[in-house]
Amino acid sequence: GNSVTQMEGPVTLSEEAFLTINCTYTATGYPSLFWYVQYPGEGLQLLLKATKADDKGSNKGFEATYRKETTSFHLEKGSVQVSDSAVYFCALSGPGGANSKLTFGKGITLSVRP
Amino acid sequence: DSGVTQTPKHLITATGQRVTLRCSPRSGDLSVYWYQQSLDQGLQFLIQYYNGEERAKGNILERFSAQQFPDLHSELNLSSLELGDSALYFCASSVEAGETQYFGPGTRLLVL
Numbered sequence: 001g002n003s004v005t006q007m008e009g010p011v012t013l014s015e016e017a018f019l020t021i022n023c024t025y026t027a028t029g030y031p032s033l034f035w036y037v038q039y040p041g042e043g044l045q046l047l048l049k050a051t052k053a054d055d056k057g058s059n060k061g062f063e064a065t066y067r068k069e070t071t072s073f074h075l076e077k078g079s080v081q082v083s084d085s086a087v088y089f090c091a092l093s094g095p096g097g098a099n100s101k102l103t104f105g106k107g108i109t110l111s112v113r114p
Numbered sequence: 115d116s117g118v119t120q121t122p123k124h125l126i127t128a129t130g131q132r133v134t135l136r137c138s139p140r141s142g143d144l145s146v147y148w149y150q151q152s153l154d155q156g157l158q159f160l161i162q163y164y165n166g167e168e169r170a171k172g173n174i175l176e177r178f179s180a181q182q183f184p185d186l187h188s189e190l191n192l193s194s195l196e197l198g199d200s201a202l203y204f205c206a207s208s209v210e211a212g213e214t215q216y217f218g219p220g221t222r223l224l225v226l
Contacts, residue, residue: 036217042219043219043220045116046214046216046217100145101172102147102149102206104156
């Protein structure tokens with residue numbers, strides 16, 4: 001079945017540091033890949049997505065590239081801010097509408113200090 | 115604001131009881147998904163409905179059931195509650211199955 005593996009956390013960075021959060025997946029075919037973010041006390045928000053190999057998703061300075069050859073979708077940001085402190089989930093769905101449920105990684109907590 | 119609403123926000127109840135969680139999807143979305151978030155299991159898919167019909171089932175206990183009504187809102191019923199059912203329950207919706215899912219704020223259930 002489908003699975004998502006995220007690097008172990010938590011991660012603590014200083015403001016303006018470079019961020020990389022690793023995510024690898026196992027799936028048959030070509031799933032869609034997502035990063036969701038959960039701020040304290042809130043629900044999940046879609047951060048970015050990619051639906052085919054070599055696609056790059058980007059939003060709010062965050063980027064991730066769908067790498068079929070390494071089955072990875074690593075999240076990066078060049079300069080983090082205190083407001084980026086949250087839990088980040090990598091997820092996949094599909095392929096195909098019949099298998100549209102999301103499979104999530106365990107999530108990683110990011111803390112950014114001033 | 116994703117446009118998905120869930121009620122109630124918090125629910126405290128006792129073991130053996132039954133509760134109903136409600137979800138209203140974004141306007142126009144036909145597909146509704148339920149997920150459970152707990153410390154030990156993480157985020158897990160429970161069940162999906164599409165335009166009133168059950169489409170897929172995940173790790174949903176037999177004590178749990180759901181339905182989607184003609185106006186497309188959905189309810190998740192949890193019965194014979196146990197301490198281990200304490201979790202955050204999320205609803206998500208999408209225009210069609212396979213499209214991007216947008217999540218509600220969740221219902222936090224505490225079983226005492």
